[in-house]
Amino acid sequence: MxxxxxxxxxxxxxxTSHSQGSSIVEGEGGKSWTLKTKSxxxxxVVSGDGLLQMxxxxxxxxEVSRIGRPLGSEVxxxxxxSAYTPMLEVIFPDRVRDLELTFDRAEITQVEGxxxxxxxxxxKHYPFEIAEYIRILPEYDLMEKWIEIRNTGKKGTILVExxxxxxxxxxxxxxxxxxxxxxxxxxxxxxxxxxxxxxKTIQVKNLRSYTPSFFAVRPEGETAETEGKxxxxxxxxxxxxxxxxxxxxxxxxxxxxxxxxWDQEIxxxxxxxxxxxxxxxxYTSEGMQGVSLNLAAYAREKxxxxxxxxxxxxxxxxxxxxxxxxVNEEHQLALARTAKExxxxxxxxxxxxxxxxxxxxxxxxxxxxDKNKFPNGLQPMIEKINEMGLDFGIWIEPEMVNPNSDLYRxxxxxxxxxxxxxxxxxxxxxxxxLAREDVYQYLYKSFHTLLKENNIKFIKWDMNxxxxxxxxxSAPTDEQRAVRVKYVENxxxxxxxxxxxxxxxxxxxxxxxxxxxxxxxLARMDFCWTSDNTDPVxxxxxxxxxxxxxxxxxxISWITHEDWHGQNHSLGYKFDVSMxxxxxxxxxxxxxxxxxxxxxKEKIARYKDIRETVQFGAHYRLVSPxxxxxxxxxxxxxxxxxxVVFVYxxxxxxxxxxxxxxxxxxxxxxxxxxxxxxxxxGFQGSFTGEYLMSRGIEFPLRGAFRSQIYKIEETx
Ligand code: DGJ
Numbered sequence: 171m172x173x174x175x176x177x178x179x180x181x182x183x184x185x186t187s188h189s190q191g192s193s194i195v196e197g198e199g200g201k202s203w204t205l206k207t208k209s210x211x212x213x214x215v216v217s218g219d220g221l222l223q224m225x226x227x228x229x230x231x232x233e234v235s236r237i238g239r240p241l242g243s244e245v246x247x248x249x250x251x252s253a254y255t256p257m258l259e260v261i262f263p264d265r266v267r268d269l270e271l272t273f274d275r276a277e278i279t280q281v282e283g284x285x286x287x288x289x290x291x292x293x294k295h296y297p298f299e300i301a302e303y304i305r306i307l308p309e310y311d312l313m314e315k316w317i318e319i320r321n322t323g324k325k326g327t328i329l330v331e332x333x334x335x336x337x338x339x340x341x342x343x344x345x346x347x348x349x350x351x352x353x354x355x356x357x358x359x360x361x362x363x364x365x366x367x368x369x370k371t372i373q374v375k376n377l378r379s380y381t382p383s384f385f386a387v388r389p390e391g392e393t394a395e396t397e398g399k400x401x402x403x404x405x406x407x408x409x410x411x412x413x414x415x416x417x418x419x420x421x422x423x424x425x426x427x428x429x430x431x432w433d434q435e436i437x438x439x440x441x442x443x444x445x446x447x448x449x450x451x452x453y454t455s456e457g458m459q460g461v462s463l464n465l466a467a468y469a470r471e472k473x474x475x476x477x478x479x480x481x482x483x484x485x486x487x488x489x490x491x492x493x494x495x496x497v498n499e500e501h502q503l504a505l506a507r508t509a510k511e512x513x514x515x516x517x518x519x520x521x522x523x524x525x526x527x528x529x530x531x532x533x534x535x536x537x538x539x540d541k542n543k544f545p546n547g548l549q550p551m552i553e554k555i556n557e558m559g560l561d562f563g564i565w566i567e568p569e570m571v572n573p574n575s576d577l578y579r580x581x582x583x584x585x586x587x588x589x590x591x592x593x594x595x596x597x598x599x600x601x602x603x604l605a606r607e608d609v610y611q612y613l614y615k616s617f618h619t620l621l622k623e624n625n626i627k628f629i630k631w632d633m634n635x636x637x638x639x640x641x642x643x644s645a646p647t648d649e650q651r652a653v654r655v656k657y658v659e660n661x662x663x664x665x666x667x668x669x670x671x672x673x674x675x676x677x678x679x680x681x682x683x684x685x686x687x688x689x690x691x692l693a694r695m696d697f698c699w700t701s702d703n704t705d706p707v708x709x710x711x712x713x714x715x716x717x718x719x720x721x722x723x724x725x726i727s728w729i730t731h732e733d734w735h736g737q738n739h740s741l742g743y744k745f746d747v748s749m750x751x752x753x754x755x756x757x758x759x760x761x762x763x764x765x766x767x768x769x770x771k772e773k774i775a776r777y778k779d780i781r782e783t784v785q786f787g788a789h790y791r792l793v794s795p796x797x798x799x800x801x802x803x804x805x806x807x808x809x810x811x812x813x814v815v816f817v818y819x820x821x822x823x824x825x826x827x828x829x830x831x832x833x834x835x836x837x838x839x840x841x842x843x844x845x846x847x848x849x850x851x852g853f854q855g856s857f858t859g860e861y862l863m864s865r866g867i868e869f870p871l872r873g874a875f876r877s878q879i880y881k882i883e884e885t886x
Pocket of ligand 1: 490520521565632634680681682683699701702
């Protein structure tokens with residue numbers, strides 16, 4: 171009852187700013203805060219009875235000096251009326267299951283260069299404390315939220331049944347949600363759904379995230395690409411996650427995100443602390459374009475591993491589609507020679523190089539070279555590849571084991587399993603229980619040795635099985651259901667330690683295509699393999715969606731002979747599609763004649779000419795393949811002196827197309843300097859940025875499955 175009364179009687183009150191110009195403004199008495207980004211504000215207030223509440227998240231045109239009526243608790247709990255999606259659910263040693271949190275104190279500090287508000291809350295009775303962190307990244311219109319929970323008692327274990335990273339409320343309105351879901355070969359399919367009364371959950375339960383945690387909420391009907399309010403975000407976590415969007419009968423919407431505690435619990439012993447992964451949330455009034463501009467820049471400039479963040483991504487060759495498991499030194503060298511001739515910079519051998527790996531029935535786990543295929547070992551071959559002027563990379567799948575391997579024969583207890591239960595295989599493999607320290611040590615030693623003994627400059631890290639049978643029988647009973655948390659901790663530790671031992675090595679994230687792409691991985695890997703579907707038309711759709719949330723310099727895209735719809739697409743079309751990310755080649759290029767090589771050389775040279783703008787520029791999704799018979803992408807460099815436009819036709823204009831359909835080829839560019847003048851390849855004269863952005867231009871490309879890349883440069 172108290173909570174309900176409170177919701178209606180908290181009145182507006184004014185306060186003066188303590189820290190003008192900063193992104194966190196504390197109200198008088200230290201009981202309210204306004205958090206400011208470029209275009210949003212987020213407001214919190216401590217109500218009369220000590221509850222921490224959020225009262226506003228949206229446009230910064232609202233009077234910053236006013237705190238409105240609270241919308242809901244800043245840290246929702248199971249306790250009292252339990253009306254809202256809880257962030258926290260715990261059981262105390264005496265079996266009390268309710269939490270009663272009150273505000274204790276706040277601090278404003280810096281976390282890695284950004285102002286961060288830390289809000290300390292305490293249970294009224296039990297030794298349980300929470301620190302909520304809110305880190306503001308104003309230039310990206312983003313905030314990161316996470317919580318630390320502690321058992322501050324001297325005796326007794328607190329059972330944590332749920333600990334989410336953050337929540338926020340939006341006032342009553344009609345909202346719709348955009349998110350992505352996918353399966354192998356069809357990643358990143360956009361889903362748009364109205365949020366009706368009830369709960370919509372986006373989640374992963376088996377460590378495979380073909381469905382990413384990305385969400386974007388808009389007022390219903392406001393779907394323009396370049397304008398309109400959007401609340402958006404995602405979770406920095408490569409394990410199980412969930413995002414809950416709960417719409418209440420009053421019209422209020424609550425969005426909550428963090429780890430998925432389905433079949434999971436954590437026991438906090440006296441003195442223990444648990445920290446959730448980060449939930450990033452943002453607000454823009456510039457539609458989905460605002461979302462993608464902010465999120466792409468955020469990942470590119472703040473999340474990606476610092477070592478390679480500003481380095482140009484190399485042109486890759488990958489052998490998978492050319493050879494599958496049939497790799498050998500002679501053929502790899504032949505591929506590498508041709509790759510070099512074409513302009514490739516990094517030669518990557520995919521699956522099949524290690525002991526017992528003649529097909530996918532054996533070998534995973536035994537990470538030493540197959541002497542039948544490479545009698546001299548890897549290093550002599552790598553030296554020859556290096557002498558050609560190419561760097562060398564290699565495929566690994568650390569987290570899996572084939573039952574047909576020496577590792578499994580020696581350690582059948584190292585995989586996830588329950589006694590008396592089936593061990594479910596997929597692709598003839600089981601999953602190593604990386605929560606175990608001995609498994610961690612084995613993997614660390616295997617890959618440290620591989621990287622130390624061979625001049626490897628690139629790792630493709632694959633993961634091809636979903637988690638099943640998540641038993642950990644050798645662990646103490648009260649740790650068994652925390653196995654997935656420990657697994658992800660050790661996965662991160664393994665990648666981080668290998669990266670710090672070998673800082674020059676590039677890492678590619680792969681999970682049977684794009685099955686594990688998230689900010690947790692992007693903080694540790696330099697780029698991702700978005701899909702095994704390399705059909706250029708399919709790829710146009712996948713890439714268009716992927717670029718909604720992530721930058722182009724993380725999107726590896728190879729051209730291959732794969733043709734999913736029997737349409738026999740031209741090599742030029744395939745190259746143009748792959749050139750809007752990080753270009754790779756995956757054909758058996760030893761079979762190529764002069765004509766193919768000529769196209770490839772020209773395209774790779776062209777990519778090298780435009781790649782800085784593609785890899786580091788802002789991207790604009792001008793024409794959606796989901797709504798048109800073509801797709802147009804534009805990249806603009808930071809100085810606004812160069813832009814690259816990719817035009818991909820999907821189909822001919824339909825017969826008897828009405829004039830309006832044909833006029834859709836006029837495209838208004840974005841992101842240029844309106845006052846500057848630009849020339850466009852293939853066009854006479856020059857155009858002002860203003861003209862190109864307001865009047866637009868028609869790119870004269872006709873015909874199904876044809877493409878063109880236009881470079882646009884400032885004229886001096
Ligand atoms: C799945 C990956 O997505 C492919 O690119 C390839 O590396 C295979 N695994 C190899 O087994």
